[in-house]
Amino acid sequence: MADKLPEHPDFLWHNPDPKPSYDAIIVGGGGHGLATAYFLAKNHGMTNIAVLEKGWLAGGNMARNTTIIRSNYLWDESAAMYEHALKLWETLPEELEYDFLFSQRGVMNLAHTLGDVRESMRRVGANQLNGVDAEWLDPKQVKELCPILNISDNIRYPVMGATYQPRAGIAKHDHVAWAFARKCDELGVDIIQNCEVTGFVKDGNRVTGVKTNRGTINTEKVGLCAAGHSSVLAEMAGFRLPIQSHPLQALVSELHEPVHPTVVMSNHVHVYVSQAHKGELVMGAGVDSYNGYGQRGSFHVIEHQMAAAVELFPIFARAHVLRTWGGVVDTTLDASPIVGTTPVENMFVNCGWGTGGFKGTPSAGYTFAHTIATGAPHELNAPFALERFETGALIDEHGAAAVAH
Amino acid sequence: MLLISCPNCGSRDETEFHYGGQAHVPYPENPDELTDRQWAEFLFYRDNTKGSFAERWLHSTGCRQWFNMLRDTVTYDIQAIYPMGAPRPAPNTDQPADFGTASLAPDSTTTGTTGPSVASTDLGPAEPAATAPKGATQ
Ligand SMILES: Cc1cc2nc3c(=O)[nH]c(=O)nc-3n(C[C@H](O)[C@H](O)[C@H](O)COP(=O)(O)OP(=O)(O)OC[C@H]3O[C@@H](n4cnc5c(N)ncnc54)[C@H](O)[C@@H]3O)c2cc1C
Numbered sequence: 001m002a003d004k005l006p007e008h009p010d011f012l013w014h015n016p017d018p019k020p021s022y023d024a025i026i027v028g029g030g031g032h033g034l035a036t037a038y039f040l041a042k043n044h045g046m047t048n049i050a051v052l053e054k055g056w057l058a059g060g061n062m063a064r065n066t067t068i069i070r071s072n073y074l075w076d077e078s079a080a081m082y083e084h085a086l087k088l089w090e091t092l093p094e095e096l097e098y099d100f101l102f103s104q105r106g107v108m109n110l111a112h113t114l115g116d117v118r119e120s121m122r123r124v125g126a127n128q129l130n131g132v133d134a135e136w137l138d139p140k141q142v143k144e145l146c147p148i149l150n151i152s153d154n155i156r157y158p159v160m161g162a163t164y165q166p167r168a169g170i171a172k173h174d175h176v177a178w179a180f181a182r183k184c185d186e187l188g189v190d191i192i193q194n195c196e197v198t199g200f201v202k203d204g205n206r207v208t209g210v211k212t213n214r215g216t217i218n219t220e221k222v223g224l225c226a227a228g229h230s231s232v233l234a235e236m237a238g239f240r241l242p243i244q245s246h247p248l249q250a251l252v253s254e255l256h257e258p259v260h261p262t263v264v265m266s267n268h269v270h271v272y273v274s275q276a277h278k279g280e281l282v283m284g285a286g287v288d289s290y291n292g293y294g295q296r297g298s299f300h301v302i303e304h305q306m307a308a309a310v311e312l313f314p315i316f317a318r319a320h321v322l323r324t325w326g327g328v329v330d331t332t333l334d335a336s337p338i339v340g341t342t343p344v345e346n347m348f349v350n351c352g353w354g355t356g357g358f359k360g361t362p363s364a365g366y367t368f369a370h371t372i373a374t375g376a377p378h379e380l381n382a383p384f385a386l387e388r389f390e391t392g393a394l395i396d397e398h399g400a401a402a403v404a405h
Numbered sequence: 406m407l408l409i410s411c412p413n414c415g416s417r418d419e420t421e422f423h424y425g426g427q428a429h430v431p432y433p434e435n436p437d438e439l440t441d442r443q444w445a446e447f448l449f450y451r452d453n454t455k456g457s458f459a460e461r462w463l464h465s466t467g468c469r470q471w472f473n474m475l476r477d478t479v480t481y482d483i484q485a486i487y488p489m490g491a492p493r494p495a496p497n498t499d500q501p502a503d504f505g506t507a508s509l510a511p512d513s514t515t516t517g518t519t520g521p522s523v524a525s526t527d528l529g530p531a532e533p534a535a536t537a538p539k540g541a542t543q
């Protein structure tokens with residue numbers, strides 16, 4: 001007779017049925033929703049709250065991203081937000097009592113044109129003024145840090161240098177979600193999967209409940225953390241968001257010996273590459289140009305990305321693609337997120353993180369929880385208000401964020 | 406990769422085209438009278454429809470002409486292709502995606518004087534969509 005299977009490991013969270021009413025409901029069980037719930041419970045003592053997820057936990061962008069974490073953004077507002085997140089990343093494994101393999105192996109952003117070089121040097125200067133660790137590397141230093149990079153100048157987009165942030169790196173995204181979920185559960189937060197929000201109950205302009213496929217649930221407050229589906233939820237609530245949802249793809253190769261010591265990104269040729277702990281090469285592409293909710297993108301985008309990757313890393317030429325997949329990212333026109341109040345009373349929104357919100361997960365949760373609990377933004381997210389599209393106080397991070405992460 | 410039927414050139418790979426975002430968003434008629442809120446709407450707010458979406462495409466490496474397309478943003482199914490300036494047709498999901506051939510579309514740059522050449526029998530009655538004000542071209 002075959003040996004008995006080992007016992008199933010303990011579940012990290014329970015699967016409670018929704019209660020009739022909560023003090024706050026978070027819509028979306030990705031990283032941002034879970035982090036928000038965690039900080040609501042931990043920093044603001046709000047434990048009678050629920051996270052509603054239409055599918056399974058972290059089944060959206062959270063476990064589809066390429067896990068790059070960095071804080072070298074250009075403007076003061078973004079540097080403050082992302083650096084706050086990076087500092088939290090450094091302490092969260094201990095705080096959440098979960099080693100999600102945050103690896104500070106550094107991130108390099110390549111420059112391929114004179115325009116890139118100037119923009120990158122400007123960004124390094126701005127970063128240093130904001131206390132963000134940033135350096136400019138010439139091509140020889142690039143090669144020393146990442147020997148598999150081709151720095152010859154006879155390729156289509158030669159490497160003319162790079163910015164480098166040593167404290168940046170990667171983490172295991174699904175474990176990050178589980179780490180937050182376990183702590184949320186311990187603190188009394190209800191994590192409710194397979195619960196899709198289909199509408200809102202309002203009293204005048206004030207939200208008082210959410211309609212779901214598992215019934216109507218009353219709530220004092222609602223926080224939207226639905227990433228690519230934010231516009232759909234806003235429309236249900238009766239307001240608009242300046243967001244366009246696009247497919248964004250990534251892929252992995254089969255497992256290889258460790259060959260790639262850091263993370264390399266190139267905005268110009270739309271590719272970013274790291275090697276996961278197990279050995280897969282993890283690569284991300286640019287978005288498909290059209291709006292899409294299909295969680296899949298076009299093959300020509302991948303083809304373009306692979307061409308660039310193979311030119312930059314000639315040793316990848318014989319690696320095989322193992323899996324490709326796509327997510328739905330919520331882009332804004334200034335490539336910065338929206339975290340704050342909405343035109344609907346007691347409803348708050350965290351969205352617009354687009355192609356690069358994994359790195360922001362801790363500070364999105366931290367500042368959004370503050371906003372929900374107190375009804376007003378934290379000083380870190382105040383500039384990221386929805387109103388900036390009306391006042392014109394945009395935070396243009398296309399140089400630092402554009403396609404990249 | 407989408408296979409897109411340019412009204413002038415016929416079926417071509419998506420890589421020959423450039424995406425132009427939501428269709429039927431007219432330039433404000435009285436720009437100097439707009440409030441900041443209205444400017445914000447015009448500059449930064451576009452529909453982000455999950456489902457049938459009217460959008461503009463440019464055949465940038467072909468005839469270099471703009472045209473409109475009705476496409477499902479979940480299945481990516483192309484439901485109609487019609488000239489600039491024509492009102493948004495009703496989606497017809499029975500039609501194959503490549504019915505909008507050159508012979509059916511007179512001039513993709515028309516600005517509203519020519520009716521939607523593909524709408525008459527193929528697409529059923531054109532519905533006056535709220536998002537398609539008269540004379541909207543860009
Ligand atoms: C391919 C790819 C690569 C990326 N690479 C990076 C990277 O390297 N670095 C980086 O910083 N960022 C990266 N990102 C971006 C990052 O993943 C996102 O910005 C971030 O995950 C968004 O926050 P989230 O985790 O809460 O989103 P999600 O995980 O998408 O969470 C939103 C959740 O809301 C749920 N939802 C939607 N509608 C409803 C409803 N009606 N009712 C209930 N639930 C609902 C969804 O099912 C989903 O689980 C990448 C994204 C993709 C797709």
Ligand SMILES: [Zn+2]
Pocket residue numbers: 411412413414415464467468469470
């Ligand atoms: Zn053409």
